[in-house]
Structure formats: C-alpha cells, structure tokens
Amino acid sequence: MAHLSTYFSLENARDKHDEKLLKQGLDMLPGVTSVSLSGRGCVAVDYDSSGVCQEQIRQKVQELGYQLREED
Known part of the structure; x- marks a missing residue:
C-alpha cells in the first residue's frame, strides 16, 4: 500500500x-x-495505490467535464 x-x-x-x-x-x-x-487550475490528488491508479483518476477528471492541459 503506497x-x-x-x-x-x-x-x-x-x-x-x-x-x-x-x-x-x-x-x-x-x-x-x-x-x-x-x-491557476492545478489539481493535486493524494491517493492510496491499492485502491486506485493515476489513470483512473485522470479518467474521472475528464468524465467530470474538465480538460487536461497539454504540457510542453
């Protein structure tokens, strides 16, 4: 559990x-x-990797209607 x-x-x-x-x-x-x-539109999420992964969080943010800004 990380x-x-x-x-x-x-x-x-x-x-x-x-x-x-x-x-x-x-x-x-x-x-x-x-x-x-x-x-400035930056979101920080702390999580336990035994329950969810970064990609699931990313997908949920998009499902909620928010667009991810592309990094240069």
Whole structure:
C-alpha cells in the first residue's frame, strides 16, 4: 500500500465551485485521500495505490467535464 500524489493542469477549472465538484467526484474513487485545486487550475490528488491508479483518476477528471492541459 503506497501513498502517492498526482498533479494535473486543467484548462477549465479555476474557482471554488470547480474545486467542490472535483472533490466530490474524485472522493468517490476508492483510495483518494485528498483533493485540492490552486487558482491557476492545478489539481493535486493524494491517493492510496491499492485502491486506485493515476489513470483512473485522470479518467474521472475528464468524465467530470474538465480538460487536461497539454504540457510542453
């Protein structure tokens, strides 16, 4: 059981409303322990790898309607 963190940059997430929606949606995944959103659209997710993997988190973020920003 490993405790990991993953980070995403989102095109369309900026405010407390987005943070609430992301937290509610991601908290439904088994193993997610913490979700936070910065003002610049960066999401940090802490999770337990025995319950969920990074790809599942990425897919859930997209299912919630948020677009991942492509990194250069």
